[in-house]
Amino acid sequence: MTTTPFLAVERQGAVLTARLNSPETRNALTEPAQMHELEELCRSIRRDPAVKVMVLTGEGSAFCAGGNVKDMRDRGGIFAGSPFEVRESYRNTIQRIPLALYELDVPVIAAINGPAIGAGLDLACMCDIRIAADSALFAESFVKVGIVPGDGGAWLLPRIVGMPRASLMAFTGDTINAARALEWGLVAEVVPCEALAEHAQALAQRIAANPAHALRLTKRLLREGQHMRLDSLLELSAAYQALAHHTEDHLEAVNAMLQRRPAQFTGR
Template sequence: MTPFLAIEREGAILTVRLNSPETRNALSTPSQMQEFVDLCAAVRLDRSVKVVVLTGNGPAFCAGGNVKDMAERGGIFAGSPYEVSESYRNGIQRIPSCLYNLDVPVIAALNGPAIGAGLDLACMCDVRIAADTAKFAESFVKLGIVPGDGGAWLLPRIVGMPKASLMALTGDSIDAATALAWGLVTEVVPVAQLESAAQEIARRMAVNPSHGLRLTKRLLREGQHMRLDSLLEMSAAYQALAHHTEDHAEAVAAFLGKREPQYQGR
């Protein structure tokens, strides 16, 4: 069986492509969800990976859940209410638990529609850039269901509660230009330029020391739910660790010597 995630590596940058274009990269099988969990576990352990770029093959980024399975009450939607709840808890909800909390930066390169779970998947990433052909919808309510994978927590933190409420309670889609105006994405480019634009951002991140990237992302994540004084304590501890790395010493020496640094990941 063809893996759902097609993975390429160039230097410190990992490019991950949702690779089921015939289903518009629908995300609804346990094996697909397990691939995300396995990917995150591997990246967490591989200190040489500095940035992940997540995109889709074909015209869509991700169309969300498989509506045919919903209609047939099959796959992860089968069984009693308790069994469906457990399918969510032990299935798709494992993705935000691992992807949102991944140590390295994740850039979503949104090559086309990101609908339902597809939008929530994009919201788990740190930076989102979109092709001008992309559109976005928190569309669960149109199917009589709710965001089951963290969207009700993720989306308001990106676009604010009023806009998130509008999207979630109407289920209507917005285009790339609106997504840019609302801060859902940071950049909109022609679809032919999306890949190069995402890789350019990834390279700008990857030139920095790996420990600095991972610790900074962790602070940004923890800052979403911590008091300032608690975050300052964590920042002090992380800063003490960072000051005692070889890459910090190299960065300072390169700055003073007016040369490019040579980091070793130590």
């Protein structure tokens, strides 16, 4: 049982960085407490208007190795109990993570520093932007251990790489490298491993330089647009635009542009 926090969290201005901090298990996701930490972090960010961007990465050589196969063998952690208990365990632990990240209004960057396997790949897919180290590896590997994507991967992966490639990954469980992930659109950028952290922070700061309200409203529009009709999305966009036009930061952005000076945003 984990006795120390699973997440190492730090702030740099408006950017919050969370590191999966269990390198001895390759940041495997198995214990309910780990899932609750991730869920509570998302809740705390939603309550904090000063946070504009979140970076999610892994400590050590892996991003996240997915479920702990030793716990699968021993039927421990979230895999313990009867079939009905396992079902409820999934619903109340790991399945809360995609919902929490989906409802999180600030942009989330996955800085994939190493293997993202099974639930680790799905965790990366829950983020808005994925950048990878050139040494990163990716696999939707559930079938390799005789189970199915239980955390939303069957919904997430096809929306990112398309159904044919998602089917290929899910049915074979095969691993792809960072170059193939970039070719398939699974990640937006690939950078040298030693430059990943700095690159992720620079990207986060570029995003965070924009007005907070506009960022959160834009992310919500992108999320809602995945399942809304165009006419419904246009209605929501008009409402959000009306809110944005009446923020102080909008006026500051316009004045700064006209006066050719850096904008000074206040989050109002």
